[in-house]
Amino acid sequence: MTLQDASSSLEFPRIVDVGLCGMLVTFSNTLTDSANGAALAFREAVDALGLDGIMESSTSLTSAFVIFDPIALKREVLRQALSELVQDRDWETAGLPANRVRWTIPAVFGGDVAGPQLEEAAGLARVSTEVAVNELCSNPLRVMTLGFAPGQPYLGSLPENWAIPRQTGLTKRVPVGAITVAIRQIVLFSTSTPTGWRQVGVCGFKAFRPEAEQPFALRPGDEIRFRSVSWQEYDDVLARDQSGDGGAECEDLR
Amino acid sequence: MTAVLSVLRAGPAMSVQDLGRPGHMGEGLSHGGAADREAFLEGVALLDQTVECAAIEMAAFGGDFTVSKDIRIALTGAPMVATCDGEALAWNASHLVKAGKRLSIGAARSGVYAYLHVGGGVQTQPFLESRSTHLTAGIGTLIATGQELPVGTDAKPNDVNKMILPEPRFEGGTVRILPSVQTQSFSQDVLERFQATVFKRSPRANRQGLELVFEGEPFGTTDQLTVLSEPMVAGDIQMTGEGAPFVLLPECQTTGGYPRIGTVLPVDLPIIAQAGPGDELRFRFVEYDAALHSHKSTAQRLTEMTAMVSPMVRDPHDMRDLLAYQLVGGVVDALNEAD
Numbered sequence: 001m002t003l004q005d006a007s008s009s010l011e012f013p014r015i016v017d018v019g020l021c022g023m024l025v026t027f028s029n030t031l032t033d034s035a036n037g038a039a040l041a042f043r044e045a046v047d048a049l050g051l052d053g054i055m056e057s058s059t060s061l062t063s064a065f066v067i068f069d070p071i072a073l074k075r076e077v078l079r080q081a082l083s084e085l086v087q088d089r090d091w092e093t094a095g096l097p098a099n100r101v102r103w104t105i106p107a108v109f110g111g112d113v114a115g116p117q118l119e120e121a122a123g124l125a126r127v128s129t130e131v132a133v134n135e136l137c138s139n140p141l142r143v144m145t146l147g148f149a150p151g152q153p154y155l156g157s158l159p160e161n162w163a164i165p166r167q168t169g170l171t172k173r174v175p176v177g178a179i180t181v182a183i184r185q186i187v188l189f190s191t192s193t194p195t196g197w198r199q200v201g202v203c204g205f206k207a208f209r210p211e212a213e214q215p216f217a218l219r220p221g222d223e224i225r226f227r228s229v230s231w232q233e234y235d236d237v238l239a240r241d242q243s244g245d246g247g248a249e250c251e252d253l254r
Numbered sequence: 255m256t257a258v259l260s261v262l263r264a265g266p267a268m269s270v271q272d273l274g275r276p277g278h279m280g281e282g283l284s285h286g287g288a289a290d291r292e293a294f295l296e297g298v299a300l301l302d303q304t305v306e307c308a309a310i311e312m313a314a315f316g317g318d319f320t321v322s323k324d325i326r327i328a329l330t331g332a333p334m335v336a337t338c339d340g341e342a343l344a345w346n347a348s349h350l351v352k353a354g355k356r357l358s359i360g361a362a363r364s365g366v367y368a369y370l371h372v373g374g375g376v377q378t379q380p381f382l383e384s385r386s387t388h389l390t391a392g393i394g395t396l397i398a399t400g401q402e403l404p405v406g407t408d409a410k411p412n413d414v415n416k417m418i419l420p421e422p423r424f425e426g427g428t429v430r431i432l433p434s435v436q437t438q439s440f441s442q443d444v445l446e447r448f449q450a451t452v453f454k455r456s457p458r459a460n461r462q463g464l465e466l467v468f469e470g471e472p473f474g475t476t477d478q479l480t481v482l483s484e485p486m487v488a489g490d491i492q493m494t495g496e497g498a499p500f501v502l503l504p505e506c507q508t509t510g511g512y513p514r515i516g517t518v519l520p521v522d523l524p525i526i527a528q529a530g531p532g533d534e535l536r537f538r539f540v541e542y543d544a545a546l547h548s549h550k551s552t553a554q555r556l557t558e559m560t561a562m563v564s565p566m567v568r569d570p571h572d573m574r575d576l577l578a579y580q581l582v583g584g585v586v587d588a589l590n591e592a593d
Contacts, residue, residue, distance in 0.1 A: 019432045019489055019517030020545050031482060043280070058280030058485055060509050065279070065485035070546055146282040147483065147509040150391045190282070191392050208282075210381060210393060216281040 013038075013086045015079060020070055021055075025082055026063040027091060031184075033157055035062040036144045038091035040221050045085055045094075051078065059220055061145050061154065102140055102223040105248040107179055107203035108234050109133045117171075117198035121181050124164040133228050135159055136179075136200065140223040141186060151208035151216040152190035155224055160184070166196035177203050177246065179226065188224070201226070204238045204246025212244065223253065257323035257405040259372060261397055262356065265315035267460075268397040269387035270376050271369075272308040273552065278382065279485060279508050286388040286504050289313075289367045289461055289527040291520075292421065293331030295552070297371030299559035300328035300348040300416050303409065305552065307375025308385040310397065312368045313461075316359025317397075319370070323353050325405055326373030326414050332365030332424055332528060347417040347566055365424030365528040366459075374406030390462055390505050415566045418559060423525045426533030430540045430548075431491065431516035435484050439475040440515055445539070448473055448515060453499065453535045461505040464526065465498060466535065472497020475513050483509040489518035489526075491537070501526050519545050 016024045025042060028035035043057050043064040053073025058065045068078055108114035110129055122132035141155035158181070166182040171194060174180060178189040180197035187197050190208035203226065209215050218224075229237070237247030261268075273294065274287020288294035288311060297309055316334050328348040329336055336343040336359045343349050343357075351357050362368060378385050378394070387394030397403070437445070453466040474497050485508060486492070492500045492512040501518065502510075503526070516539065518526055529535055550558070 016435055016438075017432070017542075018434050018485075019487065020519055020542070020549060022485075022487060022517075024435055024484060026484075029482065056277045056279055058508070060484050061482050063482075063484055067276075067279070067487070069551070070549060071551055075542065075546075145509070146280065148282060148507050150278070150281060150283040150393075152282050208392075215382070216278075216283075220280070 013091070015082055015086070017075070018065070021067055023066045023068065023075075023078060023082060024063050025066075025086060028062045031061050031144075031156070033142065034092040036142070036156075037096055038062070038094065039064050040097055041094035042085070042091050044097045045088075046082070049081060049085070051081060053078070059145055060147065096221045097219070100219070100221045100223065100253040102225065102251050102253050103205065103218075103248045104225045104227055104251075105203050105205045105246060106229045106234060106237050107201045107226045108231055109136070109179075109201035109228050114202040114231075115179070115200040118200040121164060121198045121200050125161045127161065132200070135162070136181070136186065137226045137228050140225040143218050143220050143222045143224065144185070145220055146207075146216070146218060148187075149189070149191040149193065149208070151218060153188050153207055153218050153224065155186040155188065156184055158184045158186065167198055168196075170194045170196055171199060174199050175202065176206060179203060203248075204234070204241070205248050206244040206246065209244045217244065255323075256374065256377070256407055257321050257325045259325070259376070259403040259405050260320050260322070261317060261399055261401045261403065262320055263318040264397050264399045264401070265312050265317045267313035267315075268317055269311050269389070270308050270378050270394065270397065270403070271311040271386050272384055273305050274386045274504055275382045275384035282508050283388070283391055284504065284506050284508050285488065286386045286391070286393075287384070288369070288386075289503055290331050290369075290423075290524040291552075292423070292524045292555075293367065293369050295556050295559055296330040296346065296418050296420060297328040297369050299556060299563050300330070300346075300418055301326055301371055301373050301410070302413055302560065302563075303373065303375065305556070307371070307406065308378065309369045309371040310376060310403075312359065312370065314366055315361050316368060316370070317399075318359070319357045320355065321351055321353055321357075321405070324411070325351055326408060326411060327351050327357070328371040329359070329368070330371065330418075330420070331368040332362040332530075334362050334368050335360040344417065344566060346420055348414045350414045362530070364530060366530055367527055372405050373408030373411060377404040377406040388505055390507070416563050417566045418563050424528050424530070426529045426535045427525050428536045428538055429522040429525050430519045430545060431537050432519065432540065432542060432545055434490055434514040434517040436475065436513035437516055439513055440473070441476050444473055445515070447471075449536070449538055451536070453537075455529045455531060455533060455535070457531065461503055463500050463502040463506055464529070465494075465500050467498065473499065473515065483511040486510045486514065487517070489520065489523050490514045491516050491518065503527055519548065521548050521550065
């Protein structure tokens with residue numbers, strides 16, 4: 001494949017320029033766990049390249065993004081390096097980044113305060129609220145990307161019946177810790193904002209901790225599993241744990 | 255004891271800004287920082303200090319301030335009427351403000367973002383190596399009336415009455431753009447019409463970005479894109495659901511799902527940020543090499559500006575003013591001033 005092909009081809013992976021200082025490597029135009037894994041693995045490999053002039057890297061759901069200093073690092077040189085790296089291996093099976101962790105987070109689902117839209121969301125997913133909560137909690141979900149707000153995770157993928165749309169209107173404001181669903185993903189809100197995602201639960205885990213030494217609690221590739229608890233247990237947990245973890249337990253993933 | 259800057263009256267959108275905190279896009283935090291980086295650097299150059307010295311950004315309206323000790327200030331960005339105890343202060347210049355005097359800054363005469371720099375910088379608590387308020391991320395808050403801002407130690411407390419001529423950028427104009435993530439999804443016709451269209455800033459504008467209004471058909475992509483959210487940066491031009499452009503500024507979200515037709519060159523971004531209501535904006539695609547040629551690193555740009563800083567020149571019939579000023583300000587470098 002020539003460099004020209006790599007830029008203009010509609011094949012994936014695809015390398016696209018973003019203005020003067022950005023380059024985007026996209027692995028798919030639809031979200032799958034493997035395309036997301038490819039983006040995460042590729043970004044780690046880009047960082048490992050240690051090219052002078054790369055200012056920062058990040059990932060979206062299915063892409064890795066590089067911001068570079070165009071004076072220190074010629075665009076052609078970066079493109080060549082990324083192009084070679086793309087072809088170096090099958091990124092969809094390359095494996096997720098090292099040092100990942102899994103959080104198990106106590107959460108309250110349903111009810112006017114914790115999950116005012118659980119019934120509506122469950123209806124769209126064609127299951128009862130009980131089954132809905134089971135489905136949301138049964139499997140660990142991957143932090144597919146952090147974005148929109150600082151430290152805020154997009155978690156996936158939920159079972160296929162959760163391919164439900166966002167609501168057309170906006171919820172005026174969801175609290176920090178809101179557990180919201182749409183398009184087979186959960187967003188765990190790190191700030192209190194308006195949103196089109198439906199709130200089904202709440203937890204005490206703060207994904208963004210501006211006062212902490214490490215303000216970002218999660219990294220892409222980490223996993224989250226929610227554990228449905230009663231208000232009573234939730235209140236007890238939060239009374240004991242002021243760390244921002246909200247009573248969550250953390251284990252290393254190998 | 256270092257000085258304290260007291261805010262006697264805060265404009266509606268004043269915040270502490272420096273060059274922001276790059277390096278955290280992957281964690282969902284956009285760079286933030288001064289909306290007009292050029293103006294921020296002009297202040298750094300005028301006071302001959304480092305880019306770590308944070309300033310007060312004032313959107314459209316200034317405020318009233320007083321200081322506990324004599325401090326140096328510099329005024330840059332969107333020109334506003336400024337006075338110190340009723341005496342006019344030149345814009346794009348550095349001044350001494352004596353302890354207890356009232357510094358008043360009015361509304362922008364053109365442009366949007368103005369900067370009040372202080373010698374030693376505003377010393378609020380840094381977060382991730384920056385003092386920039388990032389409202390959308392919940393980092394810091396707007397400056398409020400009654401607030402007292404600590405001022406850092408000034409390395410050159412007597413170096414004042416300097417001026418700089420800013421690059422014109424406060425009345426709109428043509429900005430240069432390069433392709434962005436989805437530029438290829440727009441037809442050649444649409445790209446050409448986009449470049450031929452005159453845009454104006456809509457009232458929907460803040461540090462996240464600004465919406466543009468125009469006459470004519472919306473700018474749609476050729477196929478109905480189901481765009482997955484992709485990383486975005488300041489300067490990206492999104493086409494929203496209605497096909498109207500929205501240009502992103504430093505406090506934008508880190509990812510976005512609307513197709514992007516192009517990205518404004520960093521060097522032209524201040525023209526966008528400073529476009530006031532009614533100012534006309536046009537876009538023109540340029541070749542990558544031409545864009546690179548006009549690009550300067552922050553350090554390069556600051557060096558250039560520092561070389562452009564000169565002693566304040568005054569009109570001959572302002573001489574009486576000048577004398578008074580020197581007496582008040584205690585400036586002894588009169589020969590230099592009178593040249």
